[in-house]
Amino acid sequence: MRAIPRRQFLRAIPRTFVRRQHHQHHKTYFQTPTQAPVAAASEAAQSTGRARSWWSWLSSTVVATTTGAALGLGGALALITWDYLQEVYEVGSDEDLDMLESIEEIFNDHIGVIQLRENPDYQEIQPYWHLSPDEQKHSMIPGPLNGTRGIVWKMFWNEKLKSITIFVFFGNGSEGWPDVVHGGMLSTVLDEALGRVAANTFPANMATNSRLDIAFVKPVRPGTIYQIRAHPDDLILDMKNGIASVPDTEERKREATILGVLLDEAVDGPNSQETTLVEAKGTYVAVSAETNNATAE
Incomplete structure (x- = not known):
C-alpha cells in the first residue's frame, strides 16, 4: 500500500502575503519589546x-x-x-458580515483554492446545505462555531483519491489560551474532515467515530488560513491511472481508519517543507439511515 503523493494536493500561498496577513490579525501583546539585559556586576x-x-x-x-x-x-x-476584552462579533451583525466578506475575498484569491476549483477532479462541498436554518442552529459547526468568531472554510472532495482537502480560517472566538486556537476547536474540525472521508467510503454514506486520537504538534494561531488533508489509512493507489480505492471487504464496509493533518500555510514556498501542526487518526463505523433516524428521534 502506497501513501498519497505529497504533491497531489496543491498548497501555494505566497510567503509574503501570509506573513503580512498573519501579523495583521494577531494581538499586540505578542509585540511587547523585551527588556535590555542588566549590566554585569563589578568584581x-x-x-x-x-x-x-x-x-x-x-x-x-x-x-x-x-x-x-x-x-x-x-x-x-x-x-x-x-x-478577552476584545470584542467577538455576533453572527449576522454588520461587523461580522463585513469581516466575513474580507475573509471570503482572501479565500477567493488563495491560489490553492483557485487551482482546486479549476481542477475537475475536485468537487467543492457546501457543508450542512441540506439542514434547515433551525437544524443548523443546533449543530456544532453551523451553529455555535458559525461566523467570523468561529471557523470559515472551503472544502473539496476528490472522488478519485477518496480524499478531502479543506482550507480553514479560525476566528478570534476560537482561542483557548490567548492567540492559540482551542484544542477542542481543532479536534472538532479534524473530526469533521475525517468523518466525511469515512462516510464517503462507506456504502451507506454515513459514519460516526468510535475513537479519535489527536496529536497537537505545534500551536495553531487564529487569524490566518490553514489546510487540512485527510484520507483512508488503507487507501490503495493506482498510480498508472491516477485513481485510488479501498478494500472491498465486509469488514471495510463497517469500519475504517482515517488519517488527517492540519498544515501551516505560512511556511509555504518553493524550497520550504510543510509544517504539520496537528495530526489525527480516527476509527469510524458505518451508520445506517435507519439507525441514524432512530437516534435523532
Missing part, C-alpha cells in the same frame, strides 16, 4: 555577594523569586484580560 560586587552568609543568600533569593513570579503572573493575567 567587587561579585566578591561581596560570594561572601554573604548562606541564610542571607537564601532569603534574598526567595524574595526575588517570589517577586518575579508575582510580576510574571500579573503580567500574564493582564495580557489575558486584554485579549
Whole structure:
C-alpha cells in the first residue's frame, strides 16, 4: 500500500502575503519589546555577594523569586484580560458580515483554492446545505462555531483519491489560551474532515467515530488560513491511472481508519517543507439511515 503523493494536493500561498496577513490579525501583546539585559556586576560586587552568609543568600533569593513570579503572573493575567476584552462579533451583525466578506475575498484569491476549483477532479462541498436554518442552529459547526468568531472554510472532495482537502480560517472566538486556537476547536474540525472521508467510503454514506486520537504538534494561531488533508489509512493507489480505492471487504464496509493533518500555510514556498501542526487518526463505523433516524428521534 502506497501513501498519497505529497504533491497531489496543491498548497501555494505566497510567503509574503501570509506573513503580512498573519501579523495583521494577531494581538499586540505578542509585540511587547523585551527588556535590555542588566549590566554585569563589578568584581567587587561579585566578591561581596560570594561572601554573604548562606541564610542571607537564601532569603534574598526567595524574595526575588517570589517577586518575579508575582510580576510574571500579573503580567500574564493582564495580557489575558486584554485579549478577552476584545470584542467577538455576533453572527449576522454588520461587523461580522463585513469581516466575513474580507475573509471570503482572501479565500477567493488563495491560489490553492483557485487551482482546486479549476481542477475537475475536485468537487467543492457546501457543508450542512441540506439542514434547515433551525437544524443548523443546533449543530456544532453551523451553529455555535458559525461566523467570523468561529471557523470559515472551503472544502473539496476528490472522488478519485477518496480524499478531502479543506482550507480553514479560525476566528478570534476560537482561542483557548490567548492567540492559540482551542484544542477542542481543532479536534472538532479534524473530526469533521475525517468523518466525511469515512462516510464517503462507506456504502451507506454515513459514519460516526468510535475513537479519535489527536496529536497537537505545534500551536495553531487564529487569524490566518490553514489546510487540512485527510484520507483512508488503507487507501490503495493506482498510480498508472491516477485513481485510488479501498478494500472491498465486509469488514471495510463497517469500519475504517482515517488519517488527517492540519498544515501551516505560512511556511509555504518553493524550497520550504510543510509544517504539520496537528495530526489525527480516527476509527469510524458505518451508520445506517435507519439507525441514524432512530437516534435523532
